[in-house]
Amino acid sequence: MADQSGINERQRELFIRKSTRVAAAYLKRAKELAELPDAAKPFFDVLENTYVNNVKEITGLEYTSPSDFTRCGAELLRMADIQKPEERKSIGTLCVMVPAELVYAAGAMPVRLCSGSYTAYSIGDDYIPRDACPLVKAVMGFGKIKALPAFDNCSLLVAPVTCDCKKKLAGTIDSVKDTIPLHIPPLKKDDADTEIFLKELYRLIPLLENVTGKQVTAKSLAEGINMVGNAQYEMSEFLKYRRHDLSLMSGTQVMAVMNAYSYMPANIWAEQMHRLNEEMKLRLSQGRFVSRKNQPRILVTGSPIAFPNIKVPLLIEEMGGVLAADETCMGERGLYDPVSVIDASFDGMMRSLASRYTKPCTCPVFVDNSQRIYRIKQMIKEHKIQGVIYHVLRGCLVYDYEYQLMEEAMGKMDIPIIRVESDYNEEDVEQLRIRIEAFIELIKMRTSA
Amino acid sequence: MADQSGINERQRELFIRKSTRVAAAYLKRAKELAELPDAAKPFFDVLENTYVNNVKEITGLEYTSPSDFTRCGAELLRMADIQKPEERKSIGTLCVMVPAELVYAAGAMPVRLCSGSYTAYSIGDDYIPRDACPLVKAVMGFGKIKALPAFDNCSLLVAPVTCDCKKKLAGTIDSVKDTIPLHIPPLKKDDADTEIFLKELYRLIPLLENVTGKQVTAKSLAEGINMVGNAQYEMSEFLKYRRHDLSLMSGTQVMAVMNAYSYMPANIWAEQMHRLNEEMKLRLSQGRFVSRKNQPRILVTGSPIAFPNIKVPLLIEEMGGVLAADETCMGERGLYDPVSVIDASFDGMMRSLASRYTKPCTCPVFVDNSQRIYRIKQMIKEHKIQGVIYHVLRGCLVYDYEYQLMEEAMGKMDIPIIRVESDYNEEDVEQLRIRIEAFIELIKMRTSA
Known part of the structure; x- marks a missing residue:
């Protein structure tokens, strides 16, 4: 019962078991390093939800979480909601150079898909040359295996063309999910360099609006900037x-x-x-x-x-x-x-x-x-x-x-x-x-x- | 007697012996494959001059060329002249994406420095990460060893930022010789992509003019295009x-x-x-x-x-x-x-x-x-x-x-x-x-x- 990507159900099940186990084990080790602040627990829950619980949920696989702390209630539930596409469209970003502000301004949720999954990497390894970096292999792996809701729920990917690996990933992952390559200037000293990126951001706006059906306005952009600014x-x-x-x-x-x-x-x-x-x-x-x-x-x-x-x-x-x-x-x-907004x-x-x-x-x-x-x-x-x-x-x-x-x-x-x-x-x-x-x-x- | 690059005279001599030997041997093997057309001999002479004879000349090392054909007289001498900086300034190009037409229009000679030298590669290997491609290592090697007149005579390098290796080479070889990185758009479908490269070419003009002291005019540009057009x-x-x-x-x-x-x-x-x-x-x-x-x-x-x-x-x-x-x-x-010039x-x-x-x-x-x-x-x-x-x-x-x-x-x-x-x-x-x-x-x- 292999799908188009040549991955059958058995492989997928093995993948999910291994992937969730590694993520859970690493979270556990991180928690054991020192007493985790109470206020940090929800962040750990988000990672666990993304890489362990949500994966289990969609797949129906049995899995006993090694999580040893209680959930932080309503707070966490609100956070978990973000990954449900009916609530808000998600835009996958393949590098931190995609301005989250602009994605929020278009009424979508930016999800950084650069992943450290070893199991996704081993899947992606079949589609990407041996000498490419493991990060792009992991992203490609998730594209092929379709077992990470945070990835699968994205309506569109935005891929800054930063290095060769990301550049060629942009060209190949497009076959899995619509991908917009975003041009990054190789220099950053002069205004002309920034100008190139500015044009790219303007080009991105209608593509985002097209996904969300919402317009990027001066108001929504200011809100997006404000929102990310508060986080900063x-x-x-x-x-x-x-x-x-x-x-x-x-x-x-x-x-x-x-x-x-x-x-x-x-x-x-x-x-x-x-x-x-x-x-x-x-x-x-x-x-x-x-x-x-x-x-x-x-x-x-x-x-x-x-x-x-x-x-x-x-x-x-x-x-x-x-x-x-x-x-x-x-x-x-x-x-x-x-x-810093001057104008x-x-x-x-x-x-x-x-x-x-x-x-x-x-x-x-x-x-x-x-x-x-x-x-x-x-x-x-x-x-x-x-x-x-x-x-x-x-x-x-x-x-x-x-x-x-x-x-x-x-x-x-x-x-x-x-x-x-x-x-x-x-x-x-x-x-x-x-x-x-x-x-x-x-x-x-x-x-x- | 090590110079700044840490390469001493003994190493340099070894380098030149090995480098010229490999180049000469490969030319010999190529000639032995089939009867070389008479009209192809001057091209082989140019390669031999660049990688064997000119190198010997500047270094004064004894070297017996395995060349088994007579020189093509006046023709060849004219060609050999091009590498003398007093005759005409040379601009080193680090990729075929640098328009030779523009370099000619500025009154200079474009010299493609992408090299296949194994010995230069082994020098460059010390300055460039292990996993980078051998071609950029060879270019860096020539930059450090200063034993290839075709490289050393260049007044300026132009380095299109095509891949990661060329990008980072542009940043490091600048310490050896002035280098202009040339921005290559990651896409080529739309006019906006070409526009980016057009701006780069306009930016290049005064930098070339500065080297040659000659102006790029409509006439000289047309001549450059014509000259390369004839070759094509x-x-x-x-x-x-x-x-x-x-x-x-x-x-x-x-x-x-x-x-x-x-x-x-x-x-x-x-x-x-x-x-x-x-x-x-x-x-x-x-x-x-x-x-x-x-x-x-x-x-x-x-x-x-x-x-x-x-x-x-x-x-x-x-x-x-x-x-x-x-x-x-x-x-x-x-x-x-x-x-194809329309306008x-x-x-x-x-x-x-x-x-x-x-x-x-x-x-x-x-x-x-x-x-x-x-x-x-x-x-x-x-x-x-x-x-x-x-x-x-x-x-x-x-x-x-x-x-x-x-x-x-x-x-x-x-x-x-x-x-x-x-x-x-x-x-x-x-x-x-x-x-x-x-x-x-x-x-x-x-x-x-």
């Missing part, structure tokens, strides 16, 4: 707590919270972040820290760390490091820079969006990306970082290219750095563990010397 | 002979002739091609063929085949195949489509250029590249192709991505196809030889069955 505000408040020398929350848990943003409306995420910030404030006043003095403070940067592929953050913290900051697109970077006209807002999604972006898909080094140097100071783990997904050439520059810059600052390469499977875990453990030991020795 | 005309005439069922010239030798275009002014190349066409006409009238009936007719497509890396064409012909056609950028594709104003000519270098281009750096399949199907009919060898340079993801589509299309046409992956070294030659030999045997069996 809560994020910036949160970063103040994250920077605290003794950590108030595990860094891996923080990355899960950031990843949950992919599957939640920005306003609900912001409301919950507000509660989390309150809890951080309380923890700080009570001196309830999750790290000890002299635990090495690590920054992770490099290729996207998309749930469930959180093995690198998990290993850093399980090996005794403090994941004190991340410079990754699915983490801090995605919500770091706010849109409140429609075109003025559109220009602000085009500018915000290109100029401050430190993704290595730009020819000149020296900004990224400045940003990381700044983060090292702000977060009191003692070592950098540079994460390269196999085949993620653009990040790999910048490692040498980063190594030189870190050398000058006397900050140890290692490059760890990983793929979407668990075969490299032991090797990663040994390298990360040795790196953490090295930092400990340096500080005690 | 001779090429199209040549293709008529190339299509002949019994070959008039070895396909590997043809690819060397195409590669020589990289280092020659278009008008001189065209003049010499005219002589080659005369000789082809003569060979045809005399029935002097270089292939026999029933020799399998092969088309090679895929990643660039840049001199001296002609091992795949060489193996095809040494194993008894006829390399009847190529769909590669350094081969037929680079000179296939003429610029003879300056802007009209610029638009024609922008259009010619994007719309008909079948490079897989475009999101939708279905055109390439049509083109290959057409070539299969025109050149009576019996099998396709799909060449993937290691790390050349964009070509690898399109293999599946090509395989499906060939399956429907009942044309056998194999994917051969290769790197810039001689270690994979035996493996390639076995696979190519088996493929040729397969085609022989099919036709005799």
Whole structure:
């Protein structure tokens, strides 16, 4: 009973069992790192809903969740609703460079589909060349297997043409679901570069309106900008707590919270972040820290760390490091820079969006990306970082290219750095563990010397 | 006595010895495949000058050329002159998407620097991530070693941002030589896409003028278009002979002739091609063929085949195949489509250029590249192709991505196809030889069955 994609029901069942098991296990490990703040639980629930419960629901498979905390009631139910297409159309985005503001302005819900699913990766591997990155293989895998409601419910995909993998994915995944490639200029210095992206955003508007039947107006655009702006505000408040020398929350848990943003409306995420910030404030006043003095403070940067592929953050913290900051697109970077509207006209807002999604972006898909080094140097100071783990997904050439520059810059600052390469499977875990453990030991020795 | 790049004189000497030896040996093998037409000899001389003699000259190293034919006198001397910077400024181009017409219009000589040098590759490998393609490593290698006059004499590099490797190369090779990244739109269907490239070409004009001190005028642009147009005309005439069922010239030798275009002014190349066409006409009238009936007719497509890396064409012909056609950028594709000027104003000519270098281009750096399949199907009919060898340079993801589509299309046409992956070294030659030999045997069996 194979469908068009050549995947039969038996394979699909195996896929779902394996996929839900891995996602649940990683959530469990993240929770066990340190006491999870109560206000962070709904974010974990969203990830569990997206990758475990909703999948079970549509498939009818028996599955016992290892979840060990009670659901957060009404709040969570509201969040779970977002993935039902009858409530609101979903637009799948294949990179953080798609302005969520514009999708909200068109009355739709943006869902970030960059995934870290190992099982989806193994399906996608059959459709995509061996040397392509695992992230695009996972996206293609979900396209083929049709077992992730968050993906299947999307009415349209928007695929920024950032790197070769995303470019060619845009061309091939179109056979599974309508896909709009979004042109990203290779430079970002001049206004002419932003102009290119601005044109693309204008081109996107009618395509979104066509899906939702709603018009993007100056009012709805301002609301969209405001909505995402609130989320960014809560994020910036949160970063103040994250920077605290003794950590108030595990860094891996923080990355899960950031990843949950992919599957939640920005306003609900912001409301919950507000509660989390309150809890951080309380923890700080009570001196309830999750790290000890002299635990090495690590920054992770490099290729996207998309749930469930959180093995690198998990290993850093399980090996005794403090994941004190991340410079990754699915983490801090995605919500770091706010849109600054100077001219409140429609075109003025559109220009602000085009500018915000290109100029401050430190993704290595730009020819000149020296900004990224400045940003990381700044983060090292702000977060009191003692070592950098540079994460390269196999085949993620653009990040790999910048490692040498980063190594030189870190050398000058006397900050140890290692490059760890990983793929979407668990075969490299032991090797990663040994390298990360040795790196953490090295930092400990340096500080005690 | 290491210079800034960390390469000392001893390494440089070793590099030059090895590099010139490989280039000379490959030229020799290409000549031995079949009787080289007299009119093709100057093209071989240009390659030998570029990669062997000129290198010796600047370095003063002793080197005995294995060249077994006499120089073609005055003609050749004129050609050799082009690489002397005092005569005319050279602009290095890092992809065939840079309009040569515009460079000529600015009074400079365009030199295609995409190289197949194994030794330069091994130098570049230290500066570029492992998984990047060997072609960009070779370019970077020449940038660092400073032992290829054709490269060193360039006043400026123009680097179309086509794929990730070229994009990041543009960002890093700038430290060696001033580099202008040229933005290539990811789509080519709409006028808006061409418009992006048009703007880039306009941006390029003053940068070129700045180097040469000469202005790009309507007259000089028309001359540039005319000059390249003549080369394309001779090429199209040549293709008529190339299509002949019994070959008039070895396909590997043809690819060397195409590669020589990289280092020659278009008008001189065209003049010499005219002589080659005369000789082809003569060979045809005399029935002097270089292939026999029933020799399998092969088309090679895929990643660039840049001199001296002609091992795949060489193996095809040494194993008894006829390399009847190529769909590669350094081969037929680079000179296939003429610029059609409808509006003879300056802007009209610029638009024609922008259009010619994007719309008909079948490079897989475009999101939708279905055109390439049509083109290959057409070539299969025109050149009576019996099998396709799909060449993937290691790390050349964009070509690898399109293999599946090509395989499906060939399956429907009942044309056998194999994917051969290769790197810039001689270690994979035996493996390639076995696979190519088996493929040729397969085609022989099919036709005799």
